[in-house]
Amino acid sequence: MSVADESRWPAADTPTGFVLRLAKALHTYGTPAYELERLINSVAKRLGFGLECFSLPTMITLSLFEQDRHSSFVIRVSPGDINLEKLARANSIAERVLHGEMNVSQAARELVEVTRAAPRWGNTAVVFSFGLVSLGVARVFGGDWAECLSSSIIGFMVGLLAILSSRNIVTGYLFPTMAAFIAACLSYLLAHLTGHASVYITLVSGLIVLLPGLTITVGLGELATQNLVSGTARLAGAAILFVLMGFGIAVGDLLGEYWFPTLPQKALKLLPWWTEWLSVVIAGIGFVALFQARLRDAIWVLLAGMIAYSSARYGSSLAGPIAGAFIGAFTIGAVSHLFRFVMLRPNSIMLVPGIILLVPGSMGFRSLHALLEKDVLAGLDTAFQMMLAGVSLVIGLLLSSVFALPERRERKGVPDEVHP
Structure with missing residues (x-):
């Protein structure tokens, strides 16, 4: 049975209808395939029927086995955007159903409130x-004041274009290419006006939110957990996004160099050391809105970014960037599990903002840029380093799960997640 219209689904307050809506909600708010399938299977078992769940970036297939009948459903979905508030609330509903703290009717009502x-x-x-994320990343990449300012301007423009392009399906598909083209042209214009040293830093920082580093990391994680189809699909989607952006960058570079020839480079005016840590805080503030986190969770988002960045930086200084990625991922994974144990709230509140600072999106961009400059050897080498960094992140996260503290449940009823 193919399901395209929720009005034709089983009623929301029935076990089948609730499971379908819960699966779609978890997928929509950014849950990876291995976590979604585990949670949905557990909920179905709790509700008294068997379930086979197969999650892909654009589709969820569910086969439900009850005593006297069998039903199959196919839900067509779009790749989810992370929404920390709704993800936390949907996870909380699922956990309370699992622990018998809420019946299906109550859970269905709260899930409708979340989705609407x-x-x-x-x-x-x-x-x-x-703009805030681009500004912070530019300083992390070693930019001076002019590069940070230019990156923030490009970030604002990319964000504005993202909102405008979402209103039409065709412009939505063209958004990565248009954003890359505009960012490349603006990079040369701002370099011409300010005389700053690196068009590359400005360009990659301005586009950093669009780079599919998190998609690559999630895809590798799905492959590592034997979700082969979903993982392969995510990596293919990330590759296509790089290609779409690469076309925009190539055209933008040609026109930018012709219209706004770069001036002789000036020496970088190094900013004080403390501005690097300030930039991590600024980027974290940007992530609060990008990931739709609640204001009360902002402190955890900022803390996650500081912990992930500092641990990865320390690890890189000891044994190189690959080891730094592993140490950063293991540390933030362990901290997020501790947060879940102590606060009785989903670990995604800290895990997602922390891991986003470690994902190898900028390395993929560097590989793409080298290929566009016809430096094939450097491009392939950087792509290989990107994959190693992604694998290091995945292994670090999986290893941190091994040492996770057991879940505890101290109170019945409605926890904080359900309240705005």
């Missing part, structure tokens, strides 16, 4: 968050 709730942060906040 307006985004925590509006378009204006999201656009500004693009």
